[in-house]
Amino acid sequence: xxxxAASRFNIILNPTDVEFVYLKKRCYVEKNLYPRFTIFGQxxxxxxxxxxxxxxxVPDIYIxxxxxxxxxxxxxxxxxxxxxxxxxxxxxxxxxxxxxxxRTESFNNDQSISRSPFKTKAKLIxxxxxxxxxxx
Numbered sequence: 001x002x003x004x005a006a007s008r009f010n011i012i013l014n015p016t017d018v019e020f021v022y023l024k025k026r027c028y029v030e031k032n033l034y035p036r037f038t039i040f041g042q043x044x045x046x047x048x049x050x051x052x053x054x055x056x057x058v059p060d061i062y063i064x065x066x067x068x069x070x071x072x073x074x075x076x077x078x079x080x081x082x083x084x085x086x087x088x089x090x091x092x093x094x095x096x097x098x099x100x101x102x103r104t105e106s107f108n109n110d111q112s113i114s115r116s117p118f119k120t121k122a123k124l125i126x127x128x129x130x131x132x133x134x135x136x
Contacts, residue, residue: 009086021057025049029068039091039130043070050074067091069134092131100124 002018005011027033028048034041050071062075064085075081099106100123105114113119 019057021053023049023052023056025052029066037126039126043068043091043130046070047074051078054079091134092127097124097127097131100127 001020002013002015005013025045025048028045029042030045031038031042033045046068047070050068051074053071054074058079059075059081062071062079062081062083064071064083064087067085067087067089069085069087069091072083072085076083096108100109100113100120103109103114103120105111109123113123
């Protein structure tokens with residue numbers, strides 16, 4: 001992990017200054033656990049995972065590199081940690097909203113939704129709600 005951080009981000013860390021905490025509740029953020037309302041499920045799962053991590057180790061600085069934005073609240077409010085993040089893929093992107101709005105069948109918009117005006121409208125509300133929360 002440290003060598004990848006060095007090669008990818010040009011960040012050199014002393015191994016004696018870094019502590020890795022291994023978590024058992026990782027299954028709660030797996031998309032396969034949530035065939036519907038995946039973003040909601042993974043967001044709640046990330047809070048559970050973050051809480052497990054916090055109970056094992058309270059860092060001075062919490063750095064999220066997985067896109068678990070809902071964990072920010074756990075670390076900031078419960079432990080007073082400074083929070084930083086490298087976000088490559090946001091929880092909800094404009095591309096995701098656009099594909100649903102255009103009723104295009106895709107990985108995040110299956111046929112049962114893309115062919116139904118009602119389900120499309122409901123999913124757009126769901127995505128826009130998450131986008132609004134994500135911006136906070």
